[in-house]
Amino acid sequence: MIHSRSAFTKTQLTDLFNQLVEHVDQGIRVIDAQEQLIIYNEKMRAIESMSYDDFTNKGLMEAFQFNDERDSRLLQAIKYGKQSLNEKQTYFTYLGEEVTTINEAFPIYSHGNIIAAAEVAKDITRMEKLVRENRKKKENSLFTFSDIIGNSNELREVIENASRATRTSSPVLIIGETGTGKELFAQSIHSESDRATGPFISQNCAALPETLIEGILFGTVKGAFTGATERAGLFEEAEGGTLLLDEINSLAPALQAKLLRVLQEKKVTRLGDTKERSFNVRVLTTMNEDPVEAIAAGRLRKDLYYRLSVVTLLIPPLRERIHDIEPLTATFIAKYNTIFQMNIENISVQLERRFLSYNWPGNVRELEHIIEGAMNLTIDEQMLQVHHLPPHFRHKTSKKGTLSALAQNENAVDLPTHLATVEKEWVQQALKQANGNVMKAAKDLGISRQSLQYRMQKFHLNRDPFLNG
Numbered sequence: 001m002i003h004s005r006s007a008f009t010k011t012q013l014t015d016l017f018n019q020l021v022e023h024v025d026q027g028i029r030v031i032d033a034q035e036q037l038i039i040y041n042e043k044m045r046a047i048e049s050m051s052y053d054d055f056t057n058k059g060l061m062e063a064f065q066f067n068d069e070r071d072s073r074l075l076q077a078i079k080y081g082k083q084s085l086n087e088k089q090t091y092f093t094y095l096g097e098e099v100t101t102i103n104e105a106f107p108i109y110s111h112g113n114i115i116a117a118a119e120v121a122k123d124i125t126r127m128e129k130l131v132r133e134n135r136k137k138k139e140n141s142l143f144t145f146s147d148i149i150g151n152s153n154e155l156r157e158v159i160e161n162a163s164r165a166t167r168t169s170s171p172v173l174i175i176g177e178t179g180t181g182k183e184l185f186a187q188s189i190h191s192e193s194d195r196a197t198g199p200f201i202s203q204n205c206a207a208l209p210e211t212l213i214e215g216i217l218f219g220t221v222k223g224a225f226t227g228a229t230e231r232a233g234l235f236e237e238a239e240g241g242t243l244l245l246d247e248i249n250s251l252a253p254a255l256q257a258k259l260l261r262v263l264q265e266k267k268v269t270r271l272g273d274t275k276e277r278s279f280n281v282r283v284l285t286t287m288n289e290d291p292v293e294a295i296a297a298g299r300l301r302k303d304l305y306y307r308l309s310v311v312t313l314l315i316p317p318l319r320e321r322i323h324d325i326e327p328l329t330a331t332f333i334a335k336y337n338t339i340f341q342m343n344i345e346n347i348s349v350q351l352e353r354r355f356l357s358y359n360w361p362g363n364v365r366e367l368e369h370i371i372e373g374a375m376n377l378t379i380d381e382q383m384l385q386v387h388h389l390p391p392h393f394r395h396k397t398s399k400k401g402t403l404s405a406l407a408q409n410e411n412a413v414d415l416p417t418h419l420a421t422v423e424k425e426w427v428q429q430a431l432k433q434a435n436g437n438v439m440k441a442a443k444d445l446g447i448s449r450q451s452l453q454y455r456m457q458k459f460h461l462n463r464d465p466f467l468n469g
């Protein structure tokens, strides 16, 4: 509420208001009585991966591809003064960031008339994550390879490599975008190894401040720092089992150095203690970016990377293994049929087409959320259809939504795709010239052997075709 004593001019007030709206951490969208978009703040644009342009000269019905005005809470608010509250939605931004919001929509009055309608999306992502992680801990039954759904050769290959890794206690580095199933793989490796009877402990390295995480990993003694108590670290707690360090590239460099020492010496010292304790723990790690880029950007220590990547599993994003979409969809429909007591049998051809052409920044997790959300909107139906999709998703998977102006030209590709193509050609070329000698090809390319091997895996290149005779 702006105080009536404020001496601001109208322009200053407008500036103040605009910057505030742009800055807040809640998504805001406002339409006027003509149903034109008048406020669409930064947070909301990020959540929905849309811009003002997507709405230019378009009503909400068109931009979001609503079939029926009843689908839009904003239209219900502007036309009939209806208020809607507390609707939970999960979105994936174009960067693959998961955002869970509680949305409400309400009319805005001036002198008793409705002049606008607003939609506000409160970000509850952090809370949602905590709840999910706690639930997972309580459920306590670990995944096995049979829980990993998918028929694509790409996925089958990762499963094969992961199964092989169950026979040893070597470290495994699992690389994949968010929601590709890194945790699923880590748990499967543990539960099918002979450590299965031991503990499986997982710790996200990004979730906590540096000072805390050090104590959590290595343990503390009373008085090590203010408030410190005598406590075993995760290395001790995982004795005889497996420790999963999630998002290792988020660990501060100093801690990465310390972790490396601990792994090399197979001994840990609690913070503030002098006594060294040996441990028998298998260490699995995950990261969601190219390790070579992480090393170049200083987010990952090279020596630690070599130590952790004895076995590397690269899980391709869902868009690169579209054969998995159908079986995953069937699995999630069956899951929510049971939970919701429904009888969905299949999905429409149009919906399937959208699933196959979408780029899935949130990968399998996003697919599951979309199916759960869509099933919430069915009423005694047997088929999931496009109009059951949440509006932002419907927009993103529509022709105009998915393709930017550049990509609408069939031959044009975006920069990352182009760079990847060039990169693959160079790697192929170098391998060919070196007759499949990885060491030599790496040298010619001016990169390390590990880095070349990572790229060969990424592009599914085998050295054999490059061997002469």
Ligand SMILES: Nc1ncnc2c1ncn2[C@@H]1O[C@H](COP(=O)(O)OP(=O)(O)OP(=O)(O)O)[C@@H](O)[C@H]1O
Pocket (backbone or CB within 6 Å): 147, 148, 149, 150, 176, 177, 178, 179, 180, 181, 182, 183, 184, 185, 288, 328, 364, 365, 368
């Ligand atoms: N191939 C699959 N088959 C069945 N379920 C899958 C598959 N891949 C992922 N999932 C499901 O998708 C969700 C996300 O998987 P998971 O938590 O393993 O992803 P992640 O790679 O660890 O993601 P993040 O980087 O965000 O932590 C989970 O509910 C998981 O069960």
Ligand SMILES: [Mg+2]
Pocket (backbone or CB within 6 Å): 182, 183, 246
């Ligand atoms: Mg994970």
